[in-house]
Amino acid sequence: MGHYFTNNDNLKSEIKRVDVVIHNISYYFYTDNGVFSKGKLDFGTELLLKTFNCTYPQEKELLDVGCGCGPIGIYAALLGFTVDMSDVNKRAIHLSRMSIKEQGLKANVFESDAYESIDKKYDYIVSNPPIRVGKEKLYEIIMGAKKYLKENGELWIVVRKKQGADSLVKDMKKAYKIVELVNKKKGYYIIMAK
Numbered sequence: 001m002g003h004y005f006t007n008n009d010n011l012k013s014e015i016k017r018v019d020v021v022i023h024n025i026s027y028y029f030y031t032d033n034g035v036f037s038k039g040k041l042d043f044g045t046e047l048l049l050k051t052f053n054c055t056y057p058q059e060k061e062l063l064d065v066g067c068g069c070g071p072i073g074i075y076a077a078l079l080g081f082t083v084d085m086s087d088v089n090k091r092a093i094h095l096s097r098m099s100i101k102e103q104g105l106k107a108n109v110f111e112s113d114a115y116e117s118i119d120k121k122y123d124y125i126v127s128n129p130p131i132r133v134g135k136e137k138l139y140e141i142i143m144g145a146k147k148y149l150k151e152n153g154e155l156w157i158v159v160r161k162k163q164g165a166d167s168l169v170k171d172m173k174k175a176y177k178i179v180e181l182v183n184k185k186k187g188y189y190i191i192m193a194k
Contacts, residue, residue, distance in 0.1 A: 015031070017030055022053075048190055064083065065125055067085035068089070074105065081124070086118070087111065115145075125145045146193075157190075
């Protein structure tokens with residue numbers, strides 16, 4: 001069985017539009033076979049977006065790492081952030097670009113395995129990281145973010161409690177100055193690190 005963090009050119013395409021409303025902001029993104037949370041906005045990402053909700057970015061730069069089909073990066077672009085979105089999945093990149101273009105938004109969407117194609121620093125890195133990719137890659141995304149954050153920059157992630165959120169928070173406290181459990185609901189933790 002393939003995973004959403006790999007590329008499978010043999011999967012039949014069945015593109016679907018998903019309409020969402022976060023804090024009275026309506027937008028949409030496209031999903032397809034072979035991408036995360038096909039056909040809907042997953043609960044973890046929705047909780048992350050409702051918790052993050054920085055409505056006055058003042059030209060802040062944001063990276064959506066592991067963007068999937070783009071619900072985080074698209075929302076950030078609507079809020080006025082300067083947005084970069086990256087993923088290893090070519091189908092996810094195509095879907096994100098399509099959604100961004102159709103809605104007349106600006107975001108730079110590109111292929112990157114974690115931070116391999118990243119060469120700048122951000123005010124915010126926001127992610128629903130791919131837990132099933134394995135601990136080594138997961139920690140590369142989460143712990144590696146600090147190298148790509150500006151001074152006082154923030155990492156925002158969502159992780160399920162049953163997928164090791166408690167031990168992850170402990171490990172994050174060794175790498176970051178501040179780690180806060182900002183919200184939790186239905187077993188999902190929204191974590192902010194500085």
